Amino acid sequence: MPKRTDISKILIIGSGPIVIGQACEFDYSGTQACKALREEGYQIVLVNSNPATIMTDPGLADRTYIEPLTKDFVEAIIKRERPDALLPTVGGQTALNIAVELAEAGVLDTYGVEMIGAKATAVKMAEDRLLFKRAMKEIGLETPKSEVVGDMQTARRAIESIGFPAVIRPSFTLGGTGGGIAYNNEEYEEIVQRGLDLSPVHEVLIEESVLGWKEYELEVMRDVKDNVVIICSIENFDPMGVHTGDSVTVAPAQTLTDREYQRMRDASVQVIRQIGVETGGSNIQFAVNPKDGRLVVIEMNPRVSRSSALASKATGFPIAKIAAKLAVGYTLNEIPNDITKKTPASFEPTLDYVVVKIPKWAFEKFPESDSTLGTQMKSVGEVMAIGRTFKEAFFKGLRSLETGRVVGSDILDKSAIRQKLITPNPDRVAYLLQALVDGYTVEDLVELTHIDPWFLTELNEVAAMTRELAEHTLESLPPDLLREAKRAGFSDARVARLVKARPADVAGKRGDNGIFPVYKRVDTCSAEFESYTPYLYSTYEEEDESAPTSNKKIIILGSGPNRIGQGIEFDYCCCHAAFALKEEGFETIMVNCNPETVSTDYDTSDRLYFEPLTLEDVLHIVKKEKPTGVVVQFGGQTPLNLALELQRSGVPIVGTSPESIDLAEDRKRFGELLRRLNIPQPNNGTAVTVEEARAVARQIDYPVLVRPSYVLGGRAMVIVYDETTLDNYMRAAVQVSRERPVLIDKFLEDAYEVDVDALCDGEQVVIGGIMEHIEEAGIHSGDSSCVLPTYQLSEELRGIIRGYTVKLGQALNVVGLMNVQYAIHDGTVYVLEVNPRASRTVPFVSKATGVPLAKIAARLMIGRKLKDFDLPAELKVSQYCVKSPVFPFSRFPGVDTILGPEMKSTGEVMGTDDSFGKAYVKAQISAGSVLPKSGVAFISVNQHDKKFISKIASDLVSMGFNIIATRGTAQVLRNAGVPVETVYKVNEGRPHISDYVKSGKVDLLINTPLGKESFFDERAIRRAAIHYRIPCITTIPGAIAAVAGIRALQRESLGVRSLQEYHQSK
Amino acid sequence: MAPPKRATLLLEDGRVFRGKGHGFEGEAVGEVVFNTSMTGYQEILTDPSYAGQIVTMTYPMIGNTGINREDIESRRPFVEAFIVRRMSPIASNWRTTETLEAYLIANRIPVISDIDTRALVRHIRLQGSMRGIVSLIDHDEASLMKKVKSAPHMVGLDLASKVTIEKSYPSSKEGLTFVEFSSLDGVQPTDRHIVAYDFGIKTNILRDLVHLGGRVTVVPSKTPAEEVLNLKPDGIFLSNGPGDPEAVDYAIRNVRQLLGKKPIFGICLGHQIMGLAFGGKTFKLKFGHHGGNQPVLNKDLDKVEITAQNHGFAVDPSSLPEEIRITHINLNDQTVEGMEHRSLPAYCVQYHPEASPGPHDSYYLFEKFFKLMKDNA
Ligand SMILES: Nc1ncnc2c1ncn2[C@@H]1O[C@H](COP(=O)(O)OP(=O)(O)O)[C@@H](O)[C@H]1O
Ligand SMILES: Nc1ncnc2c1ncn2[C@@H]1O[C@H](COP(=O)(O)OP(=O)(O)O)[C@@H](O)[C@H]1O
């Protein structure tokens, strides 16, 4: 059937900020959908609150709305744009939920908008666990025994028949938020209560546990003619009980016979038909009892998902793109397979390699949290690796994780080995490998972990090889063994550790013996047809298929797995580099290992190497491709860390030179540079011992900011107010050495922080944006909201900042992008740091100004000059743009929500409007914190902040709020003439503040950290706020901004406007 | 661990691959083909259609689930030799009875592993299927080449008569000791009697026929038409099988005689034989279709089926007379995948609706056979 001509304008809803469980994969799917539908001539209206996405590039849609993803805002967009159809299946759970809300509220009917892809009824049947189970029963498929309960009492009754352990799952929450496994009554009560609270419909499902069973996923596609194909099967290495998002997963399934696989395939086809997903992709999860093959259906996601992104990358079959085409009426056989060109998309990809996905967690950021893995997803990112064998893919995957350690060199607590194997946790793989090397048998491990013996046997061979390698020196190492090791996925660094040599020497020995990787193509068909798309992976085999060209070409190094501090923003920049350099006539070559991203779409660059971003792997690609240049500036810290060594190996780095990068990163040399330029920097020093630290701190005066050398995202950064704390820090600080001293800076209190992104061609500098942070310095730039243009900074200060930025760009001879962080304290502008690379804010600034900074930077790097671009000295913004962070606190029960110099946010949103207040409110709504228009505000601030609070409180009162406060704060307010009611702290009596919060009597919390004494009390309040979704502001500037926001809310209603309109009006 | 055995694969155009040896410590010649199914190596090994062939599995990890009693497609493995990227040292599956290695040793099938199977597949794709030898005992190229050259060419080869059974048998639990019929418990037998020509029949075809209530008599490939009719069948089934369809001239003659007398359903070689009996021609494909992901368009329904395929020859559509209608085509290369006589009860498909291994999308073709028998009863 050809495409539909009765619709012409389609609304696509994105997935919003990056959160745990919803990450770049939806930028990938959304971007594909936009491209695929525009290609067909449809007009696209896009809404997404996340500015860091490629999909929100104004060029990808006809109208791009960076507006909050709520029913009301989307309704406003529908009203304005009058789309004919709504595609809800490419924006994750967020988009589905909004679409269902719009449908149920009658909005879609009112405006005559048709939901395409999946209808609301199908979505509901798939998402409502009870309806789903009923539907499965109708088609004769089993699901685990279960009962839905809406209150504690029913829950207690339900458990009697279901028994422990029981799985508890709240209805309609993303990635299992609030769920868990209970082994006893106590845990049961706690988890059920939490689940009931978190479920928007106050329902949880109590389910029979199938812990330890094998877990599988199938990616299914269907078209309007009811043609159904399976794109990929995925087997979880970690058995049931660990969320697939937290499991190592393998494609295709490894331990199923054809009979069992076909049974699952038949079931999947039945499921998608029964649920009634009309067109597009769905993900269906199964569990299989390893003892007798009993098959149960776990769930279905009636949309593209994280797994479908993985499956797309794993097979070369672009699920989201095809899903979009199917949604407008094409059938699978009408769509060509991009890779083979000659065959249609109505087939099932077949792999001749193995794909392994490994999650990446960020527990080091939340030391108080429980790192046990369970039914709720906790990882923040993932890597994928491709190899010709499971072993090769698995170990390529491990080294793609960038843990900073060579595989096998982890420091493990051997006494904890059994416990670490039994209870799933992020280090389990390391413990497994260690256990095997130590002589545990496969049978032992199967018993402890329930991991399939097939996987463990493969790993056991590697353990045997590890022992064998360790018996050799580099000289005695037989070339055949070295070759076998490389074929099993050993990195040079890992071999080097075992034979006690340097990685470069291992590489040397390989070279002498002609042991090099070759590159094979991912082609969807196991070489049955010719592949026209160079999507490549390395392996140690005979034949190389890379067929490099002799064109002028640039390699762009990507940013690897998402993590806190390095995420989608960098992927955005890498993609832009690829787009710009292609326009400049270069062949573009992407290297990355993150399956969620747009950069690893084979469409983004001319050639894609799906490879780990280690020196070894990158050098091999460079050797093969012989590029004109390599770009290290866009992938965050990952490629930057390789820059110097790449250069030493003779690799041509384009853009800012690795020496300049090093100069900016080296504290001592950078300090000298600033002195020479006459630019102030907070006083600082370094220390290795407690005594040295005390001396430095005394000299520069408390408070000081301490941190280890060479860290990212503010890791282990602490503000220290006194000597005792300093002593403790120094004693606890691991791995301090002369080369890696502790860095001590004067902490600038109550300072404004400002972020600047700039372009530089080595001579001229263009300021992309001067962003004023809402929160004060001391809160990591990634965790504070910021606004463009600045709203409080004097023109004089802006002038100084501009001047410093220009000087720094020229002095560092930056070619491309640069980011400078400033703090303004008592009227003096200090430089906190310079990052001679693309920063987290580049996409935000680009969306705000309408100028694609990363693209221009890429062009500068290949020799263009800023004067070619006709840009003003500082880019203009016609409206207020606020960027706000989004935090994963709800995923980590018990973790405090206080912000500090260590970054904790996973994603960001953008709010845009014509006043600061409105833009701020929008950003807050997008970040999930809906400011109240009226009601009760609870205030409790620390001593230091008391001097600022009266103004805030009286403003709130004048806007009609009632104020309640704890004793000390109440006193201050009363003295200032602000009417206030005193409430008890938790330990003072009842009803106390937590009771107020829990009973819904508080609409807004302003609570700055009081310090150690009352710590527990406070944390409980803040956790309660998270739990009950009440905005909780923890800084004074944040509170001031909130007041501005509330004022704006009261005065006028919020409208919507597209980026294209904003940019036009400039 | 014992040091791995060596193995050599030599192709008739001189290309050599050296790897590790598994299975039978001997050697075998045959036509080297590749199969792209990711699961189902056991079914592939035991599919008689692979007689005379050396099968390369494109999926690199083989043997993971070992061998079990049920997933067996005939009385023994028929491939001449087996080529894999990696042989699993263990078998992990609750139905497993032995490892793949043990099974191949017992059945005297030599295996070469750890070679660049993708390079081999690309070579075959570009150069076409060709003869080759897998040896664990001889690694001398000149000597291996001699053996390869002495092997027969596939074109003109009647292999059906080599793999067919010697005597007719009824397909009951008793008659087919190698077949696991447990999945058929509870099936309601009908009185439909089907005579199935065994050119190398796969057991799952019998399972499917019996599953729908059929009573099946399997007869040797050369059984004359009169003898078949004497069995008073309600329908006649022509099975899959190895070799060149033109070489089974006896079968073509028999089918011509049976046409119109009773409903006929053919699969794979059976389809090619029907094509020839209809008066058409067959030709050899460059490297054939072997895998479980081939898209076939059912032209009547305008729907796509994902099919299991295993054939090296195909029916030339331009050679077919007017009364033959093409019902199915392959969407990858537009070759004929199914035909039907416009007036007589006879239809056939080139692919494998019985799957095993492969998807079950085309099961309806068996149901169609029962309907046809009913309509013509
Ligand atoms: N009945 C069960 N017994 C044991 N583990 C389960 C059960 N149901 C789900 N799980 C585990 O919890 C994870 C999350 O469950 P799932 O239904 O997939 O929810 P989500 O929507 O969060 O993906 C699964 O990946 C699986 O490992
Ligand atoms: N001297 C200082 N005074 C006050 N705050 C500071 C100071 N130095 C750093 N900070 C705060 O710590 C955060 C992280 O420090 P930064 O040097 O930018 O580390 P990172 O490299 O992790 O971004 C900054 O965003 C800023 O808020």
Ligand SMILES: [Mg+2]
């Ligand atoms: Mg799931």
Ligand SMILES: [Mg+2]
């Ligand atoms: Mg910083």
